[in-house]
Amino acid sequence: MQKTQVLLVGAAVTLLIVLVAFGRTIPHSDKKAMPTAAHVHDGQEGKPIAFEELLAAAKQKVPAEKLFSITTWENKVVRGDVKNQQIDAYRQLYASWDSLNQLPIAAYYLGEAAKLENSEKSLTFAANLFLAHLEHAQDPAIMKWESQQAITLLDQAIKLNPGNDSLVVKQALLYMNTGEPMVGVQKLRDLVAANPDNAEAQITLANLAIQSNQFDKAIERMETFLKRHPEEPKAIFVLAEAYRSKGDVKKAVELFEQCKKLLKDPSLKAEIDTYIKSIQ
Numbered sequence: 198m199q200k201t202q203v204l205l206v207g208a209a210v211t212l213l214i215v216l217v218a219f220g221r222t223i224p225h226s227d228k229k230a231m232p233t234a235a236h237v238h239d240g241q242e243g244k245p246i247a248f249e250e251l252l253a254a255a256k257q258k259v260p261a262e263k264l265f266s267i268t269t270w271e272n273k274v275v276r277g278d279v280k281n282q283q284i285d286a287y288r289q290l291y292a293s294w295d296s297l298n299q300l301p302i303a304a305y306y307l308g309e310a311a312k313l314e315n316s317e318k319s320l321t322f323a324a325n326l327f328l329a330h331l332e333h334a335q336d337p338a339i340m341k342w343e344s345q346q347a348i349t350l351l352d353q354a355i356k357l358n359p360g361n362d363s364l365v366v367k368q369a370l371l372y373m374n375t376g377e378p379m380v381g382v383q384k385l386r387d388l389v390a391a392n393p394d395n396a397e398a399q400i401t402l403a404n405l406a407i408q409s410n411q412f413d414k415a416i417e418r419m420e421t422f423l424k425r426h427p428e429e430p431k432a433i434f435v436l437a438e439a440y441r442s443k444g445d446v447k448k449a450v451e452l453f454e455q456c457k458k459l460l461k462d463p464s465l466k467a468e469i470d471t472y473i474k475s476i477q
Contacts, residue, residue: 245342245375248305255299267293284310300330301343308350320354321364328367331374344374362388366397396422396429403435407442415439430459434469446476 256264270293273286287310294303304326311319327347334340351368355361365388372381382405388398399422406415419436426432437452450473457469 243337243341245345246336246338248342251339251342252302255294255297255302259297263293263297280313284313287313300326301334301339304330304343305346308346311350312353315353315357317354317357317361320350320357324350324354324367328371341375344371347371348375362392362395363397366395366401369398370401393422394425396426396432400431400435403432403439407435407439410442412439412443416443428459430456433459441476450477 256267259267267290270286270289274283274290287306290306291303291310294300294306304323307326308320308323311323314320324347327343327350331340331343331347334343348368348371351364351371355364355368358364365384369381369384369388372378372384382402385398385402388395389402393399399418403415403418406412406418416436416439419432419439422432423429423436433452433456437449437456440446440452441449453469453473457466460466460469
């Protein structure tokens with residue numbers, strides 16, 4: 198998974214590492230990790246911010262000349278009676294807000310353009326912009342709004358390509374970030390029922406089992422998966438974490454070492470070495 202796909206899956210930093218990394222999973226210390234699914238209800242039960250409120254607050258900080266340009270493009274969206282004209286106006290608004298480093302608002306307008314374009318590529322790209330900002334967002338109301346925006350975009354993309362399992366996994370995780378964890382879990386369960394070899398979904402479900410202290414379930418899921426995919430490092434890592442969480446540090450270390458042998462990235466190996474030392 199790419200860094201922009203980092204989502205609320207790990208109960209510990211190590212679990213976040215799994216889903217983000219093995220392609221480059223180690224979260225940097227200056228990045229704010231999203232809340233875990235286990236903590237969704239701590240701040241995600243409230244209402245999402247209204248876009249109009251977000252937009253009004255941002256406009257107060259925009260220089261007058263830039264605000265005039267933005268207002269002009271907003272009017273063109275309203276007047277546009279041709280789809281291509283509206284797409285162009287939305288894209289201009291995206292560029293304007295992106296230049297002002299207002300990523301949530303920029304993502305919104307790109308998302309509106311993507312909805313009109315109705316292509317899997319544009320919809321997924323816009324959704325990924327929201328996911329990228331979710332790595333840093335701190336306001337629960339904004340996080341919930343961004344999650345809902347991304348869910349809508351992914352829903353349209355999935356309808357265009359129902360076979361894209363990665364989109365389903367992303368959307369499932371986002372549901373957890375909006376305070377609907379069971380909707381997300383059911384989507385993952387449906388996915389693995391149809392495709393038990395989907396590593397992302399299986400690993401995510403195992404992570405969630407660990408978060409809810411269902412260590413034996415996580416172990417069973419990963420051991421079953423590894424019988425078919427014995428060299429999947431992410432699965433081995435999560436299995437190791439399940440054993441560590443259960444209290445079997447010796448078994449966990451054996452599995453972490455096994456995982457390390459399958460990795461090519463020296464920095465990832467070093468991260469695992471550091472983690473092994475911390476749990477012994």
